[in-house]
Amino acid sequence: MGRDEDIRQAIIDYASKGAKSKFYFKDMLTGVKKTIPDAGASEVKKVASAMVSEEVMELLSTGSSTMYGLKGRGISVEKSGDAGG
Amino acid sequence: MGAPGQEKLWDKEEKEHKKYDDIRIFTDEQLKNYTDDELKNFKVKHDISMIEQLESGPWPSFVSDIKREALHRHKLGQDNLMIPADICDDLLGIVELSYKEGETHWKHGGIVGVLGYGGGIVGRYNDQQAQFPNIAHFHTIRVNQPSAKFYTTDWLRGFCDIAEYRGSGLTNLHGSTGDLVILGSFSDQLEPIFFDLTHDLGVDIGGSGGNLRTPSDCIGKARCEFACYDTMDLCYEMTMEFQDELHRPAFPYKFKFKFDGCPNGCTASIARSDMAYIGTWKDDIxxxxxxxxxxxxxxxxxxxxxxxxxxxxxxxxxxxxxxxxxxxxxxxxxxxxxxxxxxxxxxxxxxxxxxxxxxVGKDQGLSILFGAKAPILEGAQMGCLTIPFMYVNKPYDSQKNLVRKVFDWWIEEGKNRERIGETIQRVSLKTFCEVLGIPPMPQMVKEPRSNPYVFFKESEVPGGWDRDINAYRTRHPR
Missing domain, CATH: 3.30.70.20 (Alpha-Beta Plaits)
Known part of the structure; x- marks a missing residue:
């Protein structure tokens, strides 16, 4: 697998196995670094942004901060309005 | 037409500029569709007797403004609107309820936005959707304002039409970061709003969440004789350079740039931005x-x-x-x-x-201050003068390279929901100076002896020192 694919897999592993379904970028970066220690913030961001565009991941914003999550895991778009955002 | 050397730029903008008549949604009759008498006799559909008291007194009242919009929307009719015509009625209704109960029924945040963007839209919902279905969604859309907030009336009228047609008709010009804010839209209208803003008005949405927030600047050299650099141009260039940081979140928390052309600080960058650019001069007044x-x-x-x-x-x-x-x-x-x-x-x-x-002197440039913020984790902080002077020359490589250095460091070092000023406080200004590669200044020492920001390393002191930490600890246990 290429570097981007490795990072993508590490993101999916982190996002699907963690206790929390929504997490900060920083936590995701730490999670990815456990598998790929030299992963840089910018390359993880690039892959994560592509995954958001592909609708594999989604973003939850409180307005002041933003969290990532795997689409379909935890709170959903439809539910976000009914479950405290 | 235009400033010397910029005639062609002006012509280009003129040709591409859309007139209000090209993009307007409502007719003049629709926009002026009620009389003063109708307004006087108008009642919204909920009892709002408590908040109507806010209309008394000499000051302007948001209740009066929202009632005007409610009447206006009733008369426009649902066929001419993409958002419930009664949205303002329900808005006043839920505010009345909150006044009665002494607690809010708003929830904010959610998984709403436009595809590929991680900011600019803030989800708002209410928890009384059965009673107030027309404000089940009341999302906020932040729109990146032009540098120094220069508009044409055509542009503003086009913006207001979109806010009326696809939003509640209520806007906030401007939010505290500087954005134009469209208030009260539903999730299904977010992509159409984004399309209209980008195609008809030529603007992008702004920043929110753990992103670079919409940069803002003072009026600068457009009108002010004190401006020491072109704030509008630098603000625009930095906005364009850091688009990815504006729209795709990776920061521990919000990050704000603001650009003041001189130390008068009309944008108050020293108090309101994580990285403040303030025009200054090196020579004599x-x-x-x-x-x-x-x-x-x-x-x-x-x-x-x-x-x-x-x-x-x-x-x-x-x-x-x-x-x-x-x-x-x-x-x-x-x-x-x-x-x-x-x-x-x-x-x-x-x-x-x-x-x-x-x-102001002739040898002009800017100073950069870091770390200002409103009180969140700790008290409010003013920016700390970190770079006393930097020349400002297009294409602004010095400024851009510095920002990249700051972002790279803060993404790695900052804790979740920690502003850069708090990170600097935690790791010390000395460490931050080392990251930027700049020498510390005596002015950075806030309280000598009791609270020094700067500690010398042995290698920095001629002759070093001879000290045994273990021997010290025998005399001074932890």
């Missing part, structure tokens, strides 16, 4: 001694005549200028004004009061 004499003689009004409405007595340069200088660096001998420029701390009072006699 320019003095026109003849004009100073004219101010003293009362031939030129002080402060541009701003205080002319009341008799303050004859202008006294000693008490009104010299004695008010915070660093006491000015002298007036009755004939000549002199300034010890090395001691000037850029308070701007003398220049503001006598602009025809005093001007």
């Amino acid at each position: 320019r003095i026109n001694q003849d004009a100073v004499q004219e101010y003293v003689a009362g031939k030129i009004p002080v402060d541009g005549g701003a205080f002319a409405g009341r008799d303050w007595g004859k202008f006294d340069i000693q008490s009104e200028i010299i004695d008010l200088c915070p660093t006491k660096c000015m002298k007036w001998d009755g004939k000549k004004l002199s300034i010890n420029n090395a001691e000037c701390n850029r308070c701007m009072h003398c220049i503001d009061a006598m602009p025809e006699a005093l001007r």
